[in-house]
Each structure stands twice: as C-alpha cells, then as structure tokens.
Amino acid sequence: MATPLKVGIAGLGNVGAGVVKLLAKNGALVARRAGRPIAVTAVAARDRTRDRGIDLAGLAWEDDAVALAHRDDVDVVVELIGGSDGPALTLARAALTGGKPFVTANKAMLAHHGLELAKAAEAAGVALRYEAAVAGGIPVIKGLSEGAAANVIAHVYGVLNGTCNYILTAMEQQGRDFSEVLAEAQALGYAEADPSFDIDGVDAAHKLSILASLAFGAAIDFDGVGITGIRHIIAADIAEAASLGYRIRLVGFGEAGPHGLFQRVHPCLVPMDHPLAHVTGSLNAVVAEGDFVGRLLFQGRGAGEGPTASAVVADLVDIARGGTGPAFAMPVDSLARLERAPAGRRRGRAYLRFTVSDRPGVLAELTAAMRDAGVSIESLIQRGAAADGSVLLVMVTHEGPEESVAHALERLEGSQSLIGAPMLMHILDS
Amino acid sequence: MATPLKVGIAGLGNVGAGVVKLLAKNGALVARRAGRPIAVTAVAARDRTRDRGIDLAGLAWEDDAVALAHRDDVDVVVELIGGSDGPALTLARAALTGGKPFVTANKAMLAHHGLELAKAAEAAGVALRYEAAVAGGIPVIKGLSEGAAANVIAHVYGVLNGTCNYILTAMEQQGRDFSEVLAEAQALGYAEADPSFDIDGVDAAHKLSILASLAFGAAIDFDGVGITGIRHIIAADIAEAASLGYRIRLVGFGEAGPHGLFQRVHPCLVPMDHPLAHVTGSLNAVVAEGDFVGRLLFQGRGAGEGPTASAVVADLVDIARGGTGPAFAMPVDSLARLERAPAGRRRGRAYLRFTVSDRPGVLAELTAAMRDAGVSIESLIQRGAAADGSVLLVMVTHEGPEESVAHALERLEGSQSLIGAPMLMHILDS
Numbered sequence: 001m002a003t004p005l006k007v008g009i010a011g012l013g014n015v016g017a018g019v020v021k022l023l024a025k026n027g028a029l030v031a032r033r034a035g036r037p038i039a040v041t042a043v044a045a046r047d048r049t050r051d052r053g054i055d056l057a058g059l060a061w062e063d064d065a066v067a068l069a070h071r072d073d074v075d076v077v078v079e080l081i082g083g084s085d086g087p088a089l090t091l092a093r094a095a096l097t098g099g100k101p102f103v104t105a106n107k108a109m110l111a112h113h114g115l116e117l118a119k120a121a122e123a124a125g126v127a128l129r130y131e132a133a134v135a136g137g138i139p140v141i142k143g144l145s146e147g148a149a150a151n152v153i154a155h156v157y158g159v160l161n162g163t164c165n166y167i168l169t170a171m172e173q174q175g176r177d178f179s180e181v182l183a184e185a186q187a188l189g190y191a192e193a194d195p196s197f198d199i200d201g202v203d204a205a206h207k208l209s210i211l212a213s214l215a216f217g218a219a220i221d222f223d224g225v226g227i228t229g230i231r232h233i234i235a236a237d238i239a240e241a242a243s244l245g246y247r248i249r250l251v252g253f254g255e256a257g258p259h260g261l262f263q264r265v266h267p268c269l270v271p272m273d274h275p276l277a278h279v280t281g282s283l284n285a286v287v288a289e290g291d292f293v294g295r296l297l298f299q300g301r302g303a304g305e306g307p308t309a310s311a312v313v314a315d316l317v318d319i320a321r322g323g324t325g326p327a328f329a330m331p332v333d334s335l336a337r338l339e340r341a342p343a344g345r346r347r348g349r350a351y352l353r354f355t356v357s358d359r360p361g362v363l364a365e366l367t368a369a370m371r372d373a374g375v376s377i378e379s380l381i382q383r384g385a386a387a388d389g390s391v392l393l394v395m396v397t398h399e400g401p402e403e404s405v406a407h408a409l410e411r412l413e414g415s416q417s418l419i420g421a422p423m424l425m426h427i428l429d430s
Numbered sequence: 431m432a433t434p435l436k437v438g439i440a441g442l443g444n445v446g447a448g449v450v451k452l453l454a455k456n457g458a459l460v461a462r463r464a465g466r467p468i469a470v471t472a473v474a475a476r477d478r479t480r481d482r483g484i485d486l487a488g489l490a491w492e493d494d495a496v497a498l499a500h501r502d503d504v505d506v507v508v509e510l511i512g513g514s515d516g517p518a519l520t521l522a523r524a525a526l527t528g529g530k531p532f533v534t535a536n537k538a539m540l541a542h543h544g545l546e547l548a549k550a551a552e553a554a555g556v557a558l559r560y561e562a563a564v565a566g567g568i569p570v571i572k573g574l575s576e577g578a579a580a581n582v583i584a585h586v587y588g589v590l591n592g593t594c595n596y597i598l599t600a601m602e603q604q605g606r607d608f609s610e611v612l613a614e615a616q617a618l619g620y621a622e623a624d625p626s627f628d629i630d631g632v633d634a635a636h637k638l639s640i641l642a643s644l645a646f647g648a649a650i651d652f653d654g655v656g657i658t659g660i661r662h663i664i665a666a667d668i669a670e671a672a673s674l675g676y677r678i679r680l681v682g683f684g685e686a687g688p689h690g691l692f693q694r695v696h697p698c699l700v701p702m703d704h705p706l707a708h709v710t711g712s713l714n715a716v717v718a719e720g721d722f723v724g725r726l727l728f729q730g731r732g733a734g735e736g737p738t739a740s741a742v743v744a745d746l747v748d749i750a751r752g753g754t755g756p757a758f759a760m761p762v763d764s765l766a767r768l769e770r771a772p773a774g775r776r777r778g779r780a781y782l783r784f785t786v787s788d789r790p791g792v793l794a795e796l797t798a799a800m801r802d803a804g805v806s807i808e809s810l811i812q813r814g815a816a817a818d819g820s821v822l823l824v825m826v827t828h829e830g831p832e833e834s835v836a837h838a839l840e841r842l843e844g845s846q847s848l849i850g851a852p853m854l855m856h857i858l859d860s
Contacts, residue, residue, distance in 0.1 A: 018722070022580055022722050025582075025721070026580060026581065026582055026721070026722070029582060029647060030579065030580055032647060032760045032764045033575075033579045033647070033759050033760050034579070035755075035756075035760070035761070131577070137720075137722070137723035137724065137726065138577075138726060139572075139573050139576070139577025139578065139726075142569075142572060142573070142576055142577050143569050143572070143573065143577070143728075145463075146569065146572055146744060146747065146748060147561070147568075147569025147572050147573070147744055148569065148740070148744070149460065149463045149464070149743070149744050149747040150452055150456060150460055150739070150740045150741075150742075150743035150744050150746075150747065151456065151740055152455075152456055152459060217459060217462060217463070275708065275729065278705065278708050290567075290740060291455075291456070291736075292448070292452050292456070292567070292736040292737065292739055292740040292743075293567035293730065293731065293736065293737050293740035293741075294567065294730060294731040294736065294737055295730060295731070296567065296568060296569075296728075296729070296730040297727070297728070297729040297730060298573075298726075298727070298728060298729075299705065299726070299727040299728075299729070300723065300724060300725060300726040300727060301723065301724045301725070306721075306722040306723065306724065307722065307723045307724055309580070309722055310578070310580045310581055310720060310722040310723035311580075311723075312580075313579070313580035313722075314576060314577055314578070314579050314580050316580075317576065317579040317580065318576060321755050323753075325465075325751050326465075329463050330462045330463050330465070331465070334462045
C-alpha cells in the first residue's frame with residue numbers, strides 16, 4: 001500500500017475528536033477508498049487533560065496550532081478551531097503559503113477570507129477543501145462545484161442552519177412561541193448559550209455566501225447578504241402560514257441575474273409541495289436550479305460530530321487521491337465580481353403580519369397604505385381580538401416588486417394603529 | 431488558456447445531442463470551471479441526415495463508433511449508444527485499452543461488464559466515468575464514491591426509475607389503474623413502446639447494482655438483484671396503502687450485513703414521513719445511510735436530455751481537471767466479493783392483498799395460513815364485495831422473517847378461495 005497521508009488536526013472539540021474516532025473505526029475502508037491510509041500524526045489543542053473518548057497516544061501534541069504547519073510529519077492540516085480570524089486564520093495562511101493542503105470546517109473564516117486563502121492555495125498548488133463548512137455532512141460543495149459544473153445555475157438556496165430549523169419545526173409541531181422553544185433547545189444543547197449567530201441568521205449567511213460563489217462562479221461577497229433571523233416569528237405566524245398552505249423556514253437564497261448577485265437570509269413561507277417544507281428538525285437541505293439539470297436537492301444532517309467528521313474525512317480522501325482543484329470551482333481570477341442586485345426590484349409575494357389595536361378604521365388605514373404603495377392583496381385574515389385587546393392581521397400579497405411592500409410599510413411607520421413592528425416574510429415561489 | 435479537451439461522442443440521440451447543445455450554450459462557463467475548454471471534435475451516429483437541432487459543421491463524422499477510439503483528435507470518448515453489449519461494449523474496450531478516458535451513461539453495460547471495464551481503465555491509468563448512468567442529472571455517483579467516502583454505509587436505496595414513479599404517482603393522484611396510466615404515458619412519450627425494461631424493474635436493478643458496489647465497496651453483482659416490477663399494482667393497492675399512511679414506490683434497496691449483500695428492486699410501501707414518499711412524478715432520489723454522516727438524500731431529475739447531458743459534462747469536467755480515480759471508488763482488486771444474503775432471513779413488515787371469493791370460510795382459511803406460518807397480522811382491511819362478487823382483502827403484517835410470509839403464501843397456493851395471485855409488497859421501515 002502507498003505511503004500514508006499524514007494529518008495534523010488543530011482543535012479537538014467534538015468535530016476534531018470525531019475525525020480521530022472516524023479514522024480509528026473506518027480507517028481500513030477509508031484506506032481502500034483513498035488508495036492509501038490516512039493517519040493522524042499530530043494534534044494541537046489547549047487542554048491536554050480533558051477526556052475526549054479518543055486515544056491520543058503516539059500523536060505529537062502542539063500547544064500552538066500554527067506549529068502543525070511546520071511539522072515534517074504533517075502532510076495536510078485540518079483546522080477545527082473556528083472563528084473568522086485569530087489562530088484559525090494564522091494557521092490557514094501558514095499551512096497554505098508553506099505548501100500544505102488545508103482542510104477546514106470554518107465557514108466564518110471562508111466567508112471573510114476565502115478568496116485570499118484560495119489564492120494562496122493556487123499559488124502553492126495545493127488543495128483548500130471545506131466540505132464540512134456548509135451543510136455539515138451533505139456533500140454539497142462537491143455537488144455544486146463538480147456535480148453541477150456543467151450548468152448555469154439560476155438559484156441556489158436552502159435550509160442552512162439546523163438550530164433555526166429545529167426551533168421552527170418545534171414551534172410548528174407544538175404550537176409554542178419562539179422564546180420558549182429556544183430556552184428548551186439551549187437546555188438540551190441544541191442551541192448555544194449565546195444563540196445569536198444562529199438565530200439571527202449570520203451562520204446561514206456565511207454558508208450562503210460560499211454556496212453563491214460556487215453556484216454562480218462569483219467572488220464571495222458576504223457583506224452583500226441581507227440578513228434577518230427568526231427572533232420575531234410568533235406561534236401565530238406559523239399557524240396562519242399553515243392555514244394558507246405553507247411552512248416557515250429560514251431560507252438562505254442566492255440568485256444571479258441581469259441586475260447582479262442577490263443574496264438574502266430571511267424567514268420564508270415555503271409551499272407544502274416544495275421539498276424544503278419537508279426538511280424538519282435539525283436537518284439541512286440545499287437546492288440548486290441549473291439550466292440543464294433542473295432542480296437538484298441535497299438533504300442530510302447539517303451539523304454534529306459524526307456528519308461533520310464525515311465531510312472532513314471526505315476532503316482528506318480527495319487530497320489522498322491527489323485532488324488539487326481550485327477551492328471555489330475555478331481559479332480566483334476567473335471568478336466574476338458581480339454587482340449587488342437591489343432587493344427592491346425583485347418581484348415576489350410577501351406575508352405581512354400586523355398587531356393592531358381593535359378599533360374602527362385600522363383595517364382601512366392598512367389597506368389604504370397597501371393600495372397607495374401599489375400592493376395588491378391576495379389573502380387577508382383577521383381572527384378577533386386577543387385577551388389584551390390586540391388583533392392580529394395577516395396579509396399575503398400578490399406578486400409584485402418588493403419595494404412596493406417596503407414603501408407600504410414605510411407609510412405605516414409611526415401609525416398609532418400598530419402595536420409593535422410588522423412582520424414581513426417572503427414567499428418561496430422558486 | 432490550456433489546450434482543449436477533445437471529445438468524441440458516439441450516439442447522437444437525445445442525450446448525445448444534449449451534450450452538444452450544452453457545450454455550445456455553456457461552453458465558456460464550463461471552460462472556466464474545467465480550467466480548459468471542452469470541445470466536441472468528432473461524432474459517430476448512423477443517420478447523417480436527421481435534423482437534431484444542433485450544428486455539426488466542422489465535426490468529423492464516423493459511421494463506425496469504434497473509430498472514435500483511434501482518432502488522434504479525440505482525447506476522451508463519450509458513449510451514448512446504449513445496450514449492454516454490441517457496439518457500446520466494443521467501443522468501451524477499444525477506448526480504454528487504447529488509453530483514452532471513457533464516459534458513458536450506459537447502466538446496462540456497467541451492470542454486466544463494469545468490473546472488466548474498470549480493470550481496463552486501471553491498467554491504462556485512465557478514467558472510466560458514468561455519473562449519467564444512475565439517477566440522471568443527480569450527482570449521486572460522486573456523492574457516494576467521494577462525498578460519503580468516509581462512511582461504512584449500511585443501506586443504499588432509492589427511487590431509480592422515473593417511468594415507474596411517473597406511473598405510480600399518476601395512479602395515486604388520479605385513482606386510475608396501471609394499464610390505463612401506462613397507455614397514457616406511452617402516448618405522451620414518458621414510457622417506451624416496449625416498457626418492460628422500466629416497469630418490470632430491470633433498469634432500476636442495473637442502477638441499484640452500481641450503487642451497491644459504490645456504497646459497500648463490493649464487486650457489482652447484477653445477477654444477485656431480486657427484481658419485481660409494478661405491473662401487478664392496482665388502484666386499490668394505492669388507495670389502501672394511503673388509508674394506512676403510505677405511498678407506493680418502486681424502491682431499489684441494497685444492504686450489506688453479516689449475511690452478505692442483499693439487493694432487491696420491489697414495490698414498497700413508504701411511510702408518509704419518509705422523504706421517498708414525497709418523490710413524485712418522474713423524479714429520482716437516492717438515500718444512503720452512513721455510520722457517521724447519517725441519512726443523506728439526493729433528489730432530482732433522473733432522465734431526459736438536459737439532466738443526462740449535465741451529468742455527462744460533469745464527468746468531462748472531472749477528466750479535464752485531471753481526475754483519474756478508480757471507477758468504483760476503489761481499485762477493482764480492493765472490491766469485496768460478497769455472498770448473497772438470502773431474502774428470507776431478513777426481518778420486515780409486509781403488505782398483502784388477496785382477491786378472494788365472497789363466501790364463508792375464506793377469511794378463516796387465510797388467517798389460518800398466516801398463523802400456521804408464524805405470521806402475525808397488524809392490520810386487516812376488507813371492504814365488501816365488488817360488482818363481480820370478488821372481495822379485496824388487505825393485510826399488513828407485524829415485523830417478522832420474510833420467509834414466514836413466503837411460507838404462508840405457499841400454503842395458500844392452489845386455494846379455491848383465491849382469485850388470481852396475491853400481491854406482496856414490503857414496507858420500507860429503514
């Protein structure tokens with residue numbers, strides 16, 4: 001058998017330990033598939049004493065991760081530290097400029113520094129791989145950059161954050177409110193103590209910016225992603241959406257069109273006959289629509305020790321087989337620098353929920369604002385006042401320019417009839 | 431830009447013409463992704479006069495496909511002739527032994543001669559690629575052989591034949607019988623004039639044998655696939671399955687366990703909360719369950735000019751990028767030669783439908799046969815006699831050895847109570 005591929009792992013949290021476990025359990029099979037053994041030779045982590053349930057005997061230990069990049073017994077560096085800057089970025093630069101292939105699960109670092117790192121990988125002629133960074137175990141990086149490579153892709157979108165989807169599904173199934181389900185998810189370890197990265201959509205936006213780059217042959221533009229999270233969704237939104245034939249999902253949506261690149265993470269109403277409506281719990285799913293292949297769907301577990309380790313080792317197998325292709329499916333200089341397409345010019349349908357006072361004239365005020373902004377209403381639901389006297393009013397608009405809906409909401413700003421801010425969600429008609 | 435990859439295409443039916451169209455439309459993008467242009471230089475087809483809607487000017491034309499393998503202006507041969515033997519196989523051998531990479535959409539040839547061809551490719555150090563052979567445009571060959579490479583896969587299964595799924599879905603939505611929907615599908619061009627390859631499950635079995643090889647690291651064993659098609663499903667089966675919470679799908683199912691390799695194409699009852707229940711119309715979907723990644727689902731269009739061309743060109747992009755990995759995810763000599771696991775020892779639940787005479791004692795006879803064979807009944811439905819006096823009787827069994835159900839049916843063979851053969855379907859509890 002050929003010489004082993006020697007791996008240095010930086011970061012021994014769940015995923016790092018998972019990679020060690022996977023290679024211990026499936027090493028022989030992986031070697032058959034990779035054409036050579038894949039062997040961890042060195043690790044870097046802070047705490048030498050913690051019991052991680054893995055056997056680290058015989059592995060070199062570095063306190064400083066960057067030292068892995070300089071070891072002769074490390075052919076490829078795996079970065080599982082996390083964080084967009086700091087030690088992860090220092091290590092990435094050291095590995096790639098030093099001519100070592102680099103594997104990472106770090107979506108934040110790629111969203112912010114992906115192009116720089118891809119250029120460094122190209123200059124050194126080594127691989128930069130990150131299957132685990134988007135949608136965990138689902139081989140969607142490979143699916144887009146290789147499987148769908150023959151297509152002009154019009155849209156790429158998906159359920160990219162398992163924590164949000166777990167919360168939305170639990171709200172849906174149990175009729176409970178957001179804060180209650182979040183608290184439970186935190187107690188169960190499904191959501192972080194500081195959940196904002198997930199529930200405010202930043203994590204999904206990191207992933208979307210990477211998918212959009214691959215799908216559209218465009219430079220990553222994380223700052224161009226419009227981001228809204230799921231904090232303001234209430235149980236009634238989910239119930240009303242259901243009564244209209246929809247489920248609510250946090251959708252990362254990318255589109256390349258004549259106006260440029262459009263990227264948005266936003267809660268959306270997904271029709272029941274769309275596959276994303278059936279993505280439940282902490283699952284992830286990605287849809288790509290190509291001009292020849294049509295609609296492709298990839299679905300699976302988007303996070304967790306096992307799925308993420310699976311994706312990291314898939315990258316190692318690629319590298320063991322000699323893969324050195326460009327990180328973003330084409331050389332960095334071939335990536336288009338696309339303009340940002342303004343959201344307002346897009347056409348679509350919208351869901352609007354208002355909490356209003358129960359008094360005469362409110363409905364007339366709202367519908368007049370819609371009419372004056374040129375928004376046409378497809379459905380309107382009002383179901384009587386709550387105990388506190390407030391009334392929920394839900395509208396679904398006909399298809400029209402998004403800026404019209406924005407104008408209508410501007411007209412209503414400061415209205416005495418509204419209690420709190422209106423809730424706007426887009427309808428996924430793709 | 432680097433030198434073009436020069437392609438010779440054998441077979442200019444829909445898919446061959448689709449590849450030419452795709453490269454004409456998306457050539458510039460494909461070149462950016464592949465790192466070099468991909469150019470068709472020569473074609474082989476019988477009819478030079480037919481209008482295929484593509485520009486063949488400037489392309490060399492061979493009447494004999496095998497001549498493509500010997501042309502200096504052909505770097506890679508694409509075979510889209512079809513048929514497990516004959517010209518397709520002759521061409522494959524000539525191309526691979528002559529040291530030219532070979533791309534095919536020919537599942538029948540791979541099911542029967544895949545190992546021989548893979549060995550020839552290895553000996554010559556060139557690529558044998560066939561993404562289009564299974565599930566059309568869905569990159570499931572890549573997904574299994576690369577994306578899921580780190581996993582021991584316990585099961586691989588899916589909806590692998592779009593014609594069958596179109597028919598089953600139409601029966602489901604319209605409450606119509608098989609023969610009526612088949613005739614309509616033939617009139618619309620969704621089913622062949624001789625539909626037996628599709629509806630009797632042979633096409634799905636070809637694809638399953640390839641998926642099983644990739645998933646389990648085992649030599650292809652097409653002859654080991656148990657095959658039952660959808661001919662004998664009646665509208666009432668679909669209605670009764672629905673009343674029990676299931677949809678009927680023709681499922682190709684592979685499993686590697688302690689007893690060996692189990693492969694079966696069979697109509698199955700799929701629970702409504704399983705993703706395959708939502709695969710409708712002519713879509714295909716493949717599920718793989720890995721020990722680390724969990725359940726992966728790949729879904730999309732499994733046939734047709736555009737999706738198939740998309741998969742063929744994805745293979746060409748791989749080859750243009752320098753890919754030469756083994757055809758079945760590992761060298762042929764590393765593939766395990768697995769025993770065939772007997773169906774009877776598997777445990778599962780079954781759906782049984784009997785058409786019986788409406789007279790006393792029939793139900794006692796059937797239930798006694800079940801009891802005597804050790805089959806325990808979970809549900810039983812009988813809904814009164816039809817106009818002709820016959821009665822439908824539907825049973826779902828509790829989980830038990832499949833051989834028990836087979837024994838019960840043997841006991842009932844020749845019974846005067848039965849009108850026609852009973853219908854047996856398995857329940858997908860995976």
